Amino acid sequence: MLIDFTVSNFRSLRDRQNLSMYRSARTLKVARAEEDPWLRPDVSPVAAIYGANAAGKSSVLDALGFVSRAVEDSYARWDADGGVPRQPFKLDRQHRTMPTEFDIEFLAADGNEYRYGFAVDDERVLSEYLHVYRTRRRSILFERERDSYKFGDSFRGPASLLRETTRPNALFLSASAAARLEATEPAHDWLTERLSFYHATGFPAEHNRIKRLLARDADFADQITDFMRQLDLGVQSVSVVKQEMDPEERERIRQIIDARDDELLTFDDVIGTFETELQLSHQGDGERFELPFNVESDGTQALISFASVAIRALAEGTVCVVDEIDSSLHPLMVAELIAVFADARVNRKQAQLIITTHDVSLLRPGTKLESDAVWVVEKNAVGASDLIPIRDFGLPRKDENLERAYLTGRYGGLPMSSLVNSMLEARG
Structure with missing residues (x-):
């Protein structure tokens, strides 16, 4: 189960951006009152990301995908002399050389929460860490700063051997999986097997x-x-x-x-x-x-x-990440899929659905898309994307028409309002 994800300096996501699946106090109260309780009522099973074309919606999902692929492939498949295949923000010179950073919090199959993160530049892994929360207190499994490692008391395995064999451009979590290290296996398995990525047009x-x-x-x-x-x-x-x-x-x-x-x-x-x-x-x-x-x-x-x-x-109980879901499915079908994931009676293992979409009909009153689950991506004046939860604009009323609010520009994330006027102005 995805709980929280943060990324910076990846594609159009120049500044630190955060996708949190935590519910607000109001929707948490409703979730706890349901007859069939959620495994984690404080975590939403659905997130929908809106925004204009080329605003950066796909970059958010691609950032998640990069983390999963890097954990899966960096040790076994990345070229030893090829550096790190990252994609930093390229619209200013400073960020082209600054680190790309990721941080992800999740509930793994062993029932424990994990927090994992790393920072990379074009050449190597600059830092990496894996923490586990078996109780409310954090336990360090490992922390890495370039070639310097720290291992916690709960880490079990050939630490010195793994440290020596992990290349500068490979993630330690990826190397530990190759060594079948039991201490890091739940985190590795969740990141590589419990996150599933789909582009709607690739349905065949x-x-x-x-x-x-x-x-x-x-x-x-x-x-x-x-x-x-x-x-x-x-x-x-x-x-x-x-x-x-x-x-x-x-x-x-x-x-x-x-x-x-x-x-x-x-x-x-x-x-x-x-x-x-x-x-x-x-x-x-x-x-x-x-x-x-x-x-x-x-x-x-x-x-x-x-x-x-x-x-x-x-x-x-996996996480489905679907880009442009409305490009292949009718809006009513998308709404039905959301309803399935949003129903604890059906979704007993609290699988999650994270989508990008242009379909504003999902925002109408009566749909199963909670206001907590709606995000907007908007590009600023320098071409950097900002990911904003609509509750940052004030928690909407229970009966508020989010579709109308979005289309009137309250939350941003809209394309230019009049292409005709813009073209006329350009002609002078």
Whole structure:
């Protein structure tokens, strides 16, 4: 569960920006009063980030993604002599060379809260730390300043060996995972496995995963079929059908897989994606009709992808980070997804949904998007993005129309109000 995230000097996020999932006192009181209690009623299950095109909404999500990828890849995959592949703010000379900093607080699968952070420049890791909160008191697992390390009493493992083998441009948390260090495993697993990133326009990438799950998981098949039925699209069932492949093409794929010599990439898995296809059964006039998946609309194909994402997240209690979610889904469908994550009766493991969107209809009274969960990104005069919770403008009334307030410019984050006037002024 994500609790808090802070970043500075990353892409358009020049200054320190904070995305906090903590609820306000008012919404916390409501959450605690619900019949089905949340695991952490003080933490919101949803966050929606608004803003004009190119305002920097995606930079916030990309910053989260950078942390996850760096923890996963820096030790094993980053070039030893290649420095750090960061993206600092580049619209002033000073910040091009200043450190990029990240800090993230989360609840891991072991039930403990962790706080992890690091600072990097173009060449190396400047600092890094991992703290655990087994009680209200902080326990240091490790702290690092360049090549100097401090290990807490609860750290167990070959500290001196890991210190010597961790490259200057690799994260110690990444190196400790390669050594299967038990003390840091919960934090590493959450950062690399419990944060899932999606771009809404990339929904076809989920289809192969759906095919694999349908083939081996009967519960998943029942859940995704029920999900699609509830959306009132006329879909009665979701299944996988076999497709014959040309023997020569099949053999060519086998040779490619064998040449890669990758234990994680098996011929059976790869060929299964080519020789199977999804199929939806639709209710017609008195009977059912099976249609080829490629004739389904983009909207339907996107819906089944996000149904799969939501089902897995709810089952595992993970964090779904979706950029431009309204580019593939109808506003009513996005609202339904938010409602699912916002309902403690359904979302028993408190999975989270963090999205960027332009869909202001989600701000109308009656939707399940809490005012605490709404953020606006706006660029200032020097091209730097500011991430602002709308409660900074004063906590809205329970019945306040946030859509109207946003569209009238109360919270900022709007594109230019009149392109026509701007063009006329430019012409003189």
